Amino acid sequence: MIPIALIDVPYQMYKHNKEMKMTKQEVKDERKNAEGDPMVKGRIRRLQYQAATKRMMQEVPQADVVVTNPTHFSVAIKYDEQGVRAPVVVAKGADELAMHIRKIATANDVPLIPSPVLARAIFYSTEVDDEIPNALFMAVAQVLAHVYQLKAHRAGKGKRPKPLKRDLPIPPEYRR
Known part of the structure; x- marks a missing residue:
């Protein structure tokens, strides 16, 4: 009896472990059930992206300025002069979205200000509806001041502003 048990117990354990394993198809089906169908998840993500992009594009006309890296990045900024908040990014995009x-x-008629370093700094350091980081206040303030002077000049209320400085004060950790 003992010799039979010595052979049968390991065999039964092996057989049990083999039966417990799932096939590749069973693993796929379980993953779909647990996480959702990848096709459906992809479609949901795509629809969410389209809705967010559409909402973001509706905010661009209310922006005070769009800072651009002429070929790759665009960042739309709005500033409420009466509010106490910092300037806010209302839209941002790269490549086709930037265009x-x-x-x-x-x-x-939202002014476009080419400043590649500032556009990249804002693009990588903020999300849509975020305030501009403190370290970029001075650079953004100079851009906004230039834009407001330009708008006043176009309205006949001021002289033409000097061209915006190319070397805006952007900290090294924000340069990319």
């Missing part, structure tokens, strides 16, 4: 932001801004 679309520039088109909307141009169509709505």
Whole structure:
């Protein structure tokens, strides 16, 4: 009896472990059930991205300025002079989205200010609806002051502003 048990117990354990393993298809099906179908998840993500992009594009006409890296990045900034908040990023995009932001801004007479270093700094350090980081206040303030002077000049209420400095005060940790 003991010799049979010595052979049968390991065999039964092996057989039990083999039966407990799942096939590849069972693993896939379980993952779909637990996490959701990848196709459905992808479609949901795509629809969420489209909705967010549409909302963001609707905010561009209300922006005070769009800071651009002429080929790759665009960041739309709005500042409420009566409010106590810092300037806010209302839209941002890279490549095709950046081009679309520039088109909307141009169509709505929102000034485009080319400043590649500032555009990249804001793009990488903020999200949409975030305030500008404290370290970039001075650079953004100079851009906004230039834009307000430009708007006043166009309205016949001031002299033409000097060109914006190319070397805006951007800390090294924000330069990319």
